[in-house]
Amino acid sequence: MKLSTIFVQALLVPLALAAAAPKLEKKVSYDGYKVFRISTHHDGAIIKEKLAPFAAVPFNLNTEEHLDVAIPPQDLAAFKALNLETEVLHENLGADIAEEGKFAAYDGPSAQAVPSLNWFNSYHSYADHVTFFSDLQGAFPQNSELITAGTSVQGRSIFGIHLWGSGGKGSKPAVYFHGTVHAREWITAKVVEYIAYNLLVQYSTNATVKTILDKYDFYILPFVNPDGFVYTQTNDRLWRKNRQTRSGSSCVGTDINRNWPYKWELTNGASTNPCAETYKGVAAGDTPENKGLVAFTKSLAAGKGIKLYIDWHSFGQYILLPYGYDCSARAANHARQTTLASGVASRIAQSYGTRFTYGPSCSTLYATTGSSVDYLTDVSKAELAWTIELRPTGSSSSGFILPAAQILPSAIEQWEGMTYLLTTM
Incomplete structure (x- = not known):
């Protein structure tokens, strides 16, 4: 148990340091965002073009059949005016995130020394x-x-x-x-x-x-x-990439699952844009x-x-x-x-x-x-x-x-x- 305790403490040091550092970023709020599933009918590019003026947050990368996207409250009226074929997945994304985030306290091992x-x-x-x-x-x-x-x-x-x-x-x-x-x-x-x-x-x-x-x-x-x-858990529930910064770019993060050193050099399976989700x-x-x-x-x-x-x-x-x-x-x-x-x-x-x-x-x-x-x-x-x-x-x-x-x-x-x-x- 002593070894495990040391292991836990070592893992939590960066977390403690992060907690002690000043909060430079405001937590992203998804209150009032509505999530839609849009039928693309095998032409996702056209749908994406129509969504370009909005501060939309895409959920899925494969848009062959549908595009799942979160629309902020200020864009909802204009989005509805597009008359796309949609289903509602989240009436209020922020409320659903808040419900998901009601973490239960970890009650530790049972009497048999096994976690419950x-x-x-x-x-x-x-x-x-x-x-x-x-x-x-x-x-x-x-x-x-x-x-x-x-x-x-x-x-x-x-x-x-x-x-x-x-x-x-x-x-x-x-x-x-x-x-x-x-x-x-x-x-x-x-x-x-x-x-x-x-x-x-x-x-x-x-x-x-x-x-x-x-x-x-x-x-x-x-x-x-x-x-x-x-x-x-601290800033943006929908964050995908790691938290690596790159010289010359204000965008943060690399997709770890597009960075393995095999077939990395090929095109069309990842992005060279540091701001992209698949960078x-x-x-x-x-x-x-x-x-x-x-x-x-x-x-x-x-x-x-x-x-x-x-x-x-x-x-x-x-x-x-x-x-x-x-x-x-x-x-x-x-x-x-x-x-x-x-x-x-x-x-x-x-x-x-x-x-x-x-x-x-x-x-x-x-x-x-x-x-x-x-x-x-x-x-x-x-x-x-x-x-x-x-x-x-x-x-x-x-x-x-x-x-x-x-x-x-x-x-x-x-x-x-x-x-x-x-x-x-």
């Missing part, structure tokens, strides 16, 4: 997430350790947990999960936390879980973008986060190899296979990956009927360059490398502001999908 499942009834602060992982590891010291995979722009550790079974630490191929790559995608941390929780809590009582953890070493990083996540950076792998992640990933690949990598995102309900950089490219084991993705989608649907679409990333959703999945597939030689886009999708979608009541159902259905995958792959 109540953790998954609410979203939490970054500090509470750090403590949760420390408590979880402290309850199972023989099968886990806290790990770091580099540091962020602002000096926060990219922390996580390493889990293993009867073979001992580092003796099996790696299963490797990333969460909160994009800061506003809060549900991703909760889902990977639920997976880690179940692997440890059920190891001694569930034969299937024991088989899984005895077969693989798990490396789970809940916050690949810790600075961005903290910023979503790729100045050079391949030039963010502090990517430098740490690449080094950590190389160490896993050089060890027992990487069996499975999943980059968890939201939203849209997709299981995305390689590749993002080329819509015609396919992994060497594409047929096998497709079969497994189909099985995972079917298992996910058994819990609550949630439907996930699966297929190659570029042809199923949109092009991406400098992405983790492409790097893990071709450079790290991971046998399986996927992106999973979590809830929600469809009409009445809540987008990134997924209600707290959906945390546990989302986590449960993913646990079911992963149980299938981890026993089948």
